[in-house]
Amino acid sequence: MKKIYLSLLLLQILFLPKGIAQKVIVFKGDNTVIGQNVSILEDTSKQLDFNSARKSSGFIQSLTQVPNLQLSTSVFWLRFTIKNESPENQLLLSLEYPTLDECEFYYPVKGIYNTETLSDNNSFEKRKYKHQDFLFDINIPKDSIATFYLKVRSNEQMVLPLELGTPQKIAETKLTRDMLWGILVGILLVMILYNTFVFISTKDISYLYYVLYAFFIALTQTSLSGYTYRFIFPNSPVMFNMGIIIFNSLAGIAFSLFAQSFLAIKERMPIMSKLFKLIILLYALTIIVRLLGYAHVSYRMTDVSALIVTVSIYIVIIRLSLKGYRPAKFFLFAWTMFFTGVVLFVLRNLGILPYNSYTNYTMPIGAAFEVILLSLALADRINIFKAEKEKSQEETLKVLQENEKIIREQNVVLELKVNERTHELSESNQELNITLENLKQTQTQLVESEKMASLGQLTAGIAHEINNPINFVTSNINPLKRDIEMVLNALTVIENVSTSDVPTADKLKQIKEYKEQLDFDYLTTEIRHLIKGINEGATRTAEIVKGLRFFSRLDEDDLKKADINEGLESTMVIANNLLNNKIKIIKEFGDLPKVECYPGKLNQAFLNIISNAVYAIQERFENNAGGEITIITNHDKKDVYIRIKDNGIGMDANTQKKVFEPFFTTKDVGEGTGLGMSIAYNIVKKHNGIINVNSSQGEGTEFILQIPINFTDN
Incomplete structure (x- = not known):
């Protein structure tokens, strides 16, 4: 049976069309990257089942060591053939790309293909191998040959580093990778904690933006490598998938704010400051789009934002560096380190650089160096300030x-x-x-x-x-x-x-x-x-x-119980000749209790205030109609309140402060002595009362007199 199966498989390989002849992966015991030995079929309809895909003639040989399927809504089928020349019967296939929404592995068992499905949309605890990467068992006896299929789909860019090895060596590779990531994360955490303490000490907002950037860039890198899925969101795959875009966008926002603050872009390059505000808005919209479920659109928006940020920051730091601004030089070096790591990572994904332990970590290492150098730049700024x-x-x-x-x-x-x-x-x-x-x-x-x-x-x-x-x-x-x-x-x-x-x-x-x-x-x-x-x-x-x-109370020189409303009425009789039939008097008298007072003196205070109101109205309206004086009285349990309000020229703040000072007047020389309001103030004080003034230029003035109902000596 085994010989028949092998014969059929060999015939299948021999009779494949020449353009798509399947390369055989010969495994001899060491871990092997198999990307260039994989054939790829793109299913744009997303309707092909396994049998249809298997029979399809549309498979194309991968030309790169790491297949890069870009950002696509299609379903992709990968086919590869393995010949086992090692003494091990059980091998492991490692797909070191944890952000696939769907990954189905088809493997032959006695001529019949079985399937195993893994997805980052499922709980991490359901996985056989407790690792964020996709790991599949390959049971193939020594000197045997078999063809396997992978069906993959993702809302994100798909870069598929496929590695074949024994369980022990794959585990060693994963452990080494975990240790390296632990070191990188440790460095980032140290930078975050250190600069958090510095921010608390200095209250410099640049440190806060730096801490937020370092925190979110760490979450972004660990999300791309699947560690947040493994350790933070093992039971919340939706949070993990959204976090990749959200963390990256928040990192972009924090970086934009940090760059503006640290480089003083608003003061030094105002136009670029406006551009950075638009970048922040674009990142915020990216988060909203991702939360609404438009994954592909959000990825494209992230790419656009990253491109704009890269170009903008280089324009800023190069121009400022040429002007001799020292912080910009630090920033240029740090950003170049990160950008170099990103470029090397992309070149690896495109197959220009080899896929190995060095090129795998160019982007996180670049991010770590950037964070460290930016922290040094902040420290240097302290030295500059010092x-x-x-x-x-x-x-x-x-x-x-x-x-x-x-x-x-x-x-x-x-x-x-x-x-x-x-x-x-x-x-x-x-x-x-x-x-x-x-x-x-x-x-x-x-x-x-x-x-x-x-x-x-x-x-x-x-x-x-x-x-x-x-x-x-x-x-x-x-x-x-x-x-x-x-x-x-x-x-x-x-x-x-x-x-x-x-x-x-x-x-x-x-x-x-x-x-x-x-x-x-x-x-x-x-x-x-x-x-x-x-x-x-x-x-x-x-x-x-x-x-x-x-009004005069010439027969009442002592304290008397008097009706304030009656005093105001008599005062208006005396002041009536000042009105010239041009000024309207509005009276809103409340039902007041009699007040213990010196009636004649209070009437004199009323007359002085009303005379000033008439003068203010005449200054504004001259001899025309339109002037109004409103007199309002009311009371509470202890005091009577008299409000005398006009719509005259009003007073500015400086005049209001001096209005009760002796000899202060705004009238022309010969028109007033400046004692009228001072006398009114002293009369109110003599009654243990309070007089306040509210005024606005061009709108009028209001005097508020507060007189105790029962007179008490101080």
Whole structure:
């Protein structure tokens, strides 16, 4: 049976078309890379079963030591024939590429092909051999020959390093590889931990970006080699598959941020800084695309991003190096080491370089060297900062020594000048005392002037308010006098008619005609209207006098319980002449309890604030309408609040700080003494109250007075 099987297999090889003649792999006991002895069939339809693929004439001989199937959605069939000339009956086939989504191995048993399936989409624990690489048993007796098939598919680029060997030697190779990877990962971890501590100490954001880059580049490299599948995600193959793209993209983002910070790209090359922001965005989109399940697209986006990053970083570091920027030189050397490792790795995959223990680790070794060199670059930057600091300290010391010399020389001169100035100050002190006394007298005069100004304003307000109703009365007197004389004359005429001898009917007719002549009905109506006007004028005059009494409270010099709303009303009576019928008054008075206070003084404070509001409105609107003063009162359990708000020119921050200072005024010379708001402030303070101001230029000002309901001495 064995001879028949071998004969059939030999016939199959002999009758293969000449272009696709299958090369025989002769195994003599040492590990053998078999890539150039493999025939490859691409199934773009992904519909071929084993028998169809086996009979297909589309197999093409691999030309490279490591078949590189690129990034493709097709299914690939690999065929190879082995002749065992070693004393071992059991061999192992190692496929050192752990990121295949599907790998089916077809092997003959007594002329019938069996299949074994491995995939990185399945749990790691289900594997016979606890290793991330794909390992398949090949049972072939000595001096026997057999043909085997592999069916592979992946969402990632497929590079297939196939190695044939005995279980012991394959295990030794894997162990050596694991040890090397352990050393590389250890180096990366040391760099990560060291620079993490440095970041905690220095708070330099460059170290944080470096740590993140080193961390994610380590995860990327270990994911590509399957170690994250083996040790981190053994039961989460989905996480492992996504991690290859996600870790790589996060490494790209961290690297872009690190490069910008470490090389100060934003300050030195602003245009390139914008490009790096676009790179970060592209990497972020790559992560999103991978999470959405578009694996092939995400791989292409990763390739594009990596190409842009490589070109961009070389442009930056070469230009900065030519300008003599030392950190860029370190960066150039480190990045070149990593880039060289990547290039060597790609050349190995393309078959230009041989597949061996050296070329297998060019990319991770390049990454490790890059991380180490970047760490040294960061350390060198600390040395640069230290040297700059020492130089700065040295320059500072020189300046201090020079200053000390100058100070010693100046001290001699200063002593002489101090003696001279002491004598001058003694004389000036006497003059200042005289000036201070004069200032006190001037201040007293100004306060009296402000009082007189307030009294003048009060007098003008009273005269204006009383003048209107009095004019109303006086204007009605003459017409009323005339109408009364006409009534008296009418009474005389009617009396004469009534005593005449004419008949009664004639008397009535004469009286009626006379009344019509006088328009007697209109006359009586006019008399009533004039009397009503006189009455209203007299009543208004009485109200004004009453308001004046409430405003001045001349009979109440002591603390009294007073109605704040009533005080505000009386104040508005006095200030009414300032409004010129152009300024609208809005009153929103709350139901207030009576307040223990000095009513007359509070009314003076109200008048000063309202006068300032009128001035501010006139400055903004001039003589036009549009000005408004809003007065709002309310209270809580302890205090009464009075808000007086205008829509005048407002105040800037500097004016608000000085508004309550004595003699401070924004009015022109001769228009104000600068004491009005100071007096109002002192009146509120005397009541143990608070006065605040809110103002915006061009919008208006609001004064908020907070007066305690019950007066208490401090």
